[in-house]
Every structure is written in C-alpha cells, then in structure tokens.
Amino acid sequence: MAKPILMLAEQVRGQLSDISFEMLGLGRRLADALGAPLSALVLGSEGAPLAARLGLADKALTAEDPRLNMAPPGTMADALRQVIEKEQAGLVLIGATNVCMGVGSILSARTGLPFVNNVRQAQAEEGAVRLTSQMYGGKILADVRLGGACGIAGIYPGAFPADAGRSDKAPPVEAAGVTVTAPKETFERYIEPETGDVDITKEKVLVAVGRGIQTQDNVGMAEELAAALGGAVCASRPVIDQGWLPLSRQVGKSGMNVKPRLYLALGISGAPEHWEGMQGSQCIIAVNTDAKAPIFDGAHYGIVGDALEFIPLLTDRLKARRG
Ligand SMILES: Cc1cc2nc3c(=O)[nH]c(=O)nc-3n(C[C@H](O)[C@H](O)[C@H](O)COP(=O)(O)OP(=O)(O)OC[C@H]3O[C@@H](n4cnc5c(N)ncnc54)[C@H](O)[C@@H]3O)c2cc1C
Structure with a gap:
C-alpha cells in the first residue's frame, strides 16, 4: 500500500476556500488509485466545524491554535512537518495560493521531500504520481514523476473541480497534536482588497477588452454589451495601465x-499572463483581427474580425431579442 496522502485545507476568516475542495477531490482520486488513506488537516482556531465538512477524507486532523490563523509560512510548514512525521505521509497537497505562499519550499527544505508547484494535472501510475506543473506563467508545462508517490504538490487554484471534493458526509475528526513554535512574524489584520463597484470574480458573464479596443470611448461600447448580457466588463493589463x-x-x-x-475576449492577444487568470472560464469566445493570435489556441469559439464592429452588432441583436 502507498504511504498516506495528506492535504492541507485552507481557511480564510473561518471559511474553507474552494481550493480545499479542489484538493480534497484530487486527493480522493489519487488515494483510491494508489490504495492509500487520505487525511485532511485544518490549521487554526475553530478547526473542528470546518474539518467536519471534509467528508471525502478518511480522517480529518485539527490543530486548534490561534497562532496558526493566517500564520507565516515557516510556522505553517513546521506544523505540517510534525503531522507528516506522525502520519508517515508520502504525498502532501497544499494550495499554490497566497495563503500557502512560501510553505512548500520551506517544508521541502525541512523534510527533504521534493516540491512541485503550480500543479495543473495529476495522475497515479504504478505506485508513483505524475504531475504537470505550470512554469513561467504558463509558457512551459513540466511533467514530473514523484517516485513512490512521495513529495509536496502545490495545487494551482481552479485546475481541479471543487465539486468533486464536496460531500454531505463528515469524516472522523482527531486532534493532530501539533506543538506550535512562536512565530517570528504575527498576523495583524486582514485588509479587504478594493473590489470597486463589482467583483469580477463573482460575475457569471465577463466582457473582457484588450488593447484592441483602441480608445477609452470604446470601453463604453463594451459596457453596453456587458449590460445587455447581464455581466460586467473586465480587461487585460494594457487597458488598466x-x-x-x-x-x-x-x-x-x-x-x-x-x-x-x-x-x-475582445481584442486580447492571449498572452500567458492574461491566460493564467481566465483559463478556468467555462466558455471562452475570442474576437481578434489576427487569425494567428494565441487566444484562438485555447478559446472554445473564435471569430476572426474587428471587435469594434462585432460589439455594437451583438449589443443591438441582444436588445432586439429582449425587446
Ligand atoms: C509579470 C507580468 C505580469 C503580467 N500580468 C498581466 C495580467 O495580470 N493581465 C494581463 O492581461 N497581462 C499581464 N501582463 C502583460 C501580458 O504579458 C500582455 O502584455 C498583455 O496581456 C497583452 O494585453 P492585450 O492582449 O490586451 O494586448 P496585445 O498583446 O497588444 O494584443 C492586442 C490584440 O488585439 C488585437 N486587435 C487589434 N485591433 C483589434 C480589433 N479592432 N478587433 C479585434 N482585435 C483587435 C490584436 O490582433 C492583438 O491580438 C503581465 C506581464 C508581466 C511580465
């Protein structure tokens, strides 16, 4: 039997983040394929009710210490190291997120386990795990094999379905018995990012404009289209700059x-740095005058044409249909 798999559930201000369920679904799939048990770890106070929601794990572990709330990476890595040793875990899943930034590399240095970050795909094969890691903002994909299914995998947010990790069951919950070392840095307060009038991460429909929109006045045209579609406007970096x-x-x-x-995506070339932020969209439709624009490599539908002609045309059609 392969060594146990351990996943670190992420919580932000008392709520489990989607990445926790993405990793749980992935962890369950790998655990079943390898014939290994799966444990989920929740760090920080009020961990028990959160752990109870991680029903796809064979067991959930908690380390209820307020010093582990939004703890610095060294403190989180030290707690994880203790649990890895106690559980004899082989594969460790953490989020490639801001919450866990720095944890994987410190943990790797302290345990000697290899660390593969920004993992977008994972398969179990003959007692090992094959991971596909995204590097340089998506310009390179590296295939990595973890022999013996042992190592730390930083899971790229949005790469695996969160629904595959949700369940109505509750797992057995145990205290992990972690000794917390006094952190050198302490978390002081959470500063909400300014989301402005709309939070584009919550919108179901996004009309995205790129440099191809050409002038600020034309952004207004895209806003009209977004309103007709019941969505919001977002943009690539040059438009924001x-x-x-x-x-x-x-x-x-x-x-x-x-x-x-x-x-x-209107007048957006599809540079890796842009693609990184929208590749999880369910349906991508790109409009670009350049048939060779990279956005067409990943879009579900593409229109080679002028966005400035397309936008008013579609807006008028939508309005006419509603009318
Ligand atoms: C560290 C780093 C971080 C970055 N972060 C981000 C980021 O968060 N987000 C981001 O977007 N970029 C980011 N970038 C920049 C990124 O590399 C690209 O430069 C940027 O995404 C390009 O934006 P664009 O597609 O709008 O412009 P361009 O690459 O200039 O593309 C414009 C496109 O519009 C098309 N076009 C022109 N006229 C029309 C028309 N009338 N109708 C239809 N199509 C037309 C052109 O054919 C072209 O494909 C980052 C870069 C770095 C180095």
Missing part, C-alpha cells in the same frame, strides 16, 4: 483569477 478601467477589473497574473460561465 492606460487608466481606462480600475485595477479591480484586471484579469491575469497580476490581476484577478476569474471563472465565469462566459468569457468574451
């Missing part, structure tokens, strides 16, 4: 990560 829309509307590596049902 011009000050045509606020930073809260930027999609991509240095902006928001969005997963709408429809992502309409």
